[in-house]
Every structure is written in structure tokens, then in C-alpha cells.
Amino acid sequence: MKSNTCVISIIFAFLFYSSAAQIPDGMLEVKTTSFSCNVKSDLIKISLEDLMTNEIIVVNGKVIKEASTYSIAKNGKQFELKLPFNHKFKAIFSDVGCETKTIFFDTNVPQSDIESSVIYSNEFNLNLSSVSDSSNNKNFPKKSAILFKYKNEDEGHFVYNNDTVLVGDIYYNLGVLKLKKEDYTGAIKDFTSAIEFNSADFDAFYNRCVAKIKSNDLSGGCSDLQTIKNENKYDIGKLIQMYCH
Numbered sequence: 243m244k245s246n247t248c249v250i251s252i253i254f255a256f257l258f259y260s261s262a263a264q265i266p267d268g269m270l271e272v273k274t275t276s277f278s279c280n281v282k283s284d285l286i287k288i289s290l291e292d293l294m295t296n297e298i299i300v301v302n303g304k305v306i307k308e309a310s311t312y313s314i315a316k317n318g319k320q321f322e323l324k325l326p327f328n329h330k331f332k333a334i335f336s337d338v339g340c341e342t343k344t345i346f347f348d349t350n351v352p353q354s355d356i357e358s359s360v361i362y363s364n365e366f367n368l369n370l371s372s373v374s375d376s377s378n379n380k381n382f383p384k385k386s387a388i389l390f391k392y393k394n395e396d397e398g399h400f401v402y403n404n405d406t407v408l409v410g411d412i413y414y415n416l417g418v419l420k421l422k423k424e425d426y427t428g429a430i431k432d433f434t435s436a437i438e439f440n441s442a443d444f445d446a447f448y449n450r451c452v453a454k455i456k457s458n459d460l461s462g463g464c465s466d467l468q469t470i471k472n473e474n475k476y477d478i479g480k481l482i483q484m485y486c487h
Contacts, residue, residue, distance in 0.1 A: 270349045272323045272390070273365040279340040279372040286337045286370065288321055290314065293330040293346075293416055296428060302336070325349055330412055340370035346409050348391045364390065387439070410439035414446050421449060426457040444470045451481075460485050 276286045287303035298306050300314060312331075315322045325331055327349050336342040345368075387409045417432030433450035436443050451466035464486035467478050 270323075270325045270327065270347065270364070270390075272325065272347070273320055274323075274335075274345075274368045275320045275365075276335055276368040277319065277370065278337040279370050280337060284319060286319070286335055286340075288314065288316075289334040289336070290323075291332045293332055293412065293432075294419075323347075330416065335368055335370060337370055339372060341373050343368060343370055344387045346387060346389045346412060348389060348412055350391075406439045407443075410436040410443055410446070413439065414443060414449075417446065417449060417453075421453055424456070426453045429453040430457070444473050444476075448476055448478075455481075455485060 278284070278286050288300055289298075289302055290300040291298055299309070299312070300306060303316070305314075311326045313322075313324045321335075323333070325347055329347075329349050331347040331349075333345045333347065334342050335345070387404075387406055389403050389405065389408050389412070391403065391408065413432045413436035417429045417436060420426075420429040420432060430450055430453045433446045433453065436446040437450070440446070447466045447470045451463045451470075454460075454463035454466065464482070467482050467486060470476055471478060471482065
């Protein structure tokens, strides 16, 4: 779900944002037993990125940044991850000759829904197909994205969903937060990722336009305005008149 809306002006621009949530003292524990396309291989590696800070934590199994707020362990074919609540991570699993598989973890948990120092656990199997199985499908990397998300209706469990639009919402909301912080480069990157997962996300096009204009990329901003100029929900005539002529 996208965050709430508010008006912030570059000229007449609507920027969408969400308020910061309190971080509860709890963890999401995930155990994934991963199977390579090379049946005898035990060499699957994980890469992990903190999407909220853009920090690269692990690359191909090598720890780049140590932190006390999460942990990663590997035991044979099983990875064990402990991730903090109210956070967002991207994990990529890979092996030589196999397609990569991307998992997004959205651990946003309302404070009222958990007890202090709680650990919620999920366990699942992950199969990596051979590259040849996916080489003819240009959209395969997007379709392979799996979202793990906490949902109240699931009685306190984290569930996964293959809906790439929801993954796009993660990037969209992150872009909004970075736009508010005037991190225009980070915002553009996140809005671009949102569009890659949901090409009909015109809010992402609009806000990416705002970020581009704010960072003096008028050509890029005008390109996004042209993409959404027929969407009646946006009053972009004055923006086009001022920046695109």
C-alpha cells in the first residue's frame, strides 16, 4: 500500500510521503533452504541490501558491513536471516549457471501488533532454475521477485506474495521518503525501480519528474511529464510550460 499524500511545492507539485514509524524491539527470523539448478552444488550465495539506507550488507556471501541489528548464517543449503522490524531489505540468491532469485522483505509491523522482543519466523524452500530456463523471458527478473510482508489478517505471520506491484510500492514509498529528505539521486533510483515493477505507476513517474527537476535534470523531468500528460489526476500544464519549452 502506498503512503498518504500531502502537498509540497516545486511549483504546483504533489509529493506523496509517509510518516516515520516507531521501531519495535523485535526480529523477523527467516530460514530458507535453497536448491541450486546444479543438483550437487552447495554453493548458493546470498547478497543483501538495506533499501532504507542503500547500504550493501553482503555481496555473494561476503560480509561488507557488520551490524548488530541483523544476522546471516549459512548451514549447508539453509540460510538463516534475522532482520529488524519496520525495515526493508532486498536479498539475491545466486549460483553459477543458475538464474538469480530476488526476495524482498518488508518487515513493517505496527507497534500495537507485537510484544517486546518478539521473533516471528518463516521457513520456505527456494529453487534456482538454470539460466537457459529463463533466458527467453525478458521479464523474468521481475516475475521472480517474492515479497515477504507482515499482514494483520494472517494472525501475526509474515506471508509472501509474488505480486510485483507490491514490490513496486516498497520502492515508491522509499522514494517518497528520500524526496522529503532532498536525496534526489536516491529518490530517482527508487522511483525508477518502482516503475520497473509496475510500468503503470504514474505517481512514480510524477514524483521522479519532481526529483529530476529539483536536481536540474530538466530533460529527464520533461520526459516523465510527457509520459503522464494524459493522466487527468495531474495538473502538469504549468510545469510543462515553465520547464519544457
